[in-house]
Amino acid sequence: MLKKYDPSNPQMVHSAVCFTDILGFSQMVLDAHQNGTGDQLLQRLHKILTEQYEDLKPEEDYMGVFKAFTDNIVIGLPIYDDGESQLGGIFLDFASFQLALTLEGFFIRGGLAVGDYYGDNEFAYGPSIIEAHYLENNQAIHPRIILSDESVQMVREHIDYYAEPSWAPQYRDLLQDNTDGKWFINYLEALMTDAHEQGNYQDVVTQLLVHKDVIEQNLTKFQGNARVYPKYEWAAQYHNYFCxxxxxxxxxxxxNNLLITQQTMGNFARII
Known part of the structure; x- marks a missing residue:
């Protein structure tokens, strides 16, 4: 029997939980207010977030719970069977979400944890959301959605189902950052559907050029800022690795303008 979040009898359910926010959001709002572009920023954010929130919401109430407060987003999905479907759904949904916002210049950071959780329209409760928030706030650092250790272990078990590890969908959905060992959602993979199915790279190249441009804008903007610049340097290295x-x-x-010059490919690898 599938477990679900039941507001008539609130109990925690073993779940996959993802917590994300937009990097530098508070400063972005303050800067826009100061320079008189607050309404323009509001309209951009309202449009893209409204569209993306609609795509992220689970189809059935309480089988999965979506909560958002401006730039903070939480999704909880009860785990059933072995959890591959729930984790895979989060990987795909958040890859598309992160890609869409990044192409608009809004960079996402987050954490994905597995554990006990309860959520409904008013509540988000449990150790897994605390862990997901901790991962986002303390360990993700760069614009990436990282996996908890337990999530990584579950994915390792799922990959073992396949005769060849490269046949597993996780092989494309995730990457490992070898600088700290963190696994993260490979959000640029969301560009690749037509390329994989039809060998059509035209739209992929076009959107990668947009991705390059928004990263370069931030590299220029935050040059000399020792706290912020490395986040976009990481994004540039990920971009070059993916391309x-x-x-x-x-x-x-x-x-030949697709790569970001004066940046390396970064130290990334497939997860297997």
Whole structure:
């Protein structure tokens, strides 16, 4: 029997929980207010977040719970069977969410944890949301959604189901940052559906150029800021890694402006 969050009898359920927010959101709002563009920022945020929130909401009430307060987002999904479906759904949904916001210049950081959780329209409660928030606030650091140790262990078990690890969907959905060992959602993979199915890279290249541009804008803006600049330097290195490992060499040569110059590929790897 599928477990769910029942507001008539609130009890915690073993769940996958993701907590995210927008990097630098408070300062972004204050800066916009100061320079007289507060309403423009509000309209941009309202449009993109309203669209993306609608896509993230679970289809059935209390089978999964979505909560948002401006830039803070929580999704809880009760785990049933082995949890592969719930984790896989979060990977796919948040990859698309993170990609859409990043292309608009809003960079996302978050944490994904597995554990006891209860959520409804008013409540978000349990050790797993505390862990997810801790991961976002203390360990993610860069614009990435990282997995807890228990989440990583679950994914390792799921990958073992496949005769070849590279056949597992997680092989594309996740990457490991070798600088600290953290696994994170490979959000640029959300661009690749047509490329995988039809070999069509036209839209992929177009959106990667947008991704490059928003990163370069922040590298310029925060040059010399020792606290903020490394976050966008990480994003640049991730961008270069993804392009180098996913775009055919002939296209990289044709679009020789696709990589972010003066940045390395970063120290990333497939999770297997």
């Amino acid at each position: 180098t490992h996913n775009i055919p060499q002939r296209l990289l040569q044709r679009h």
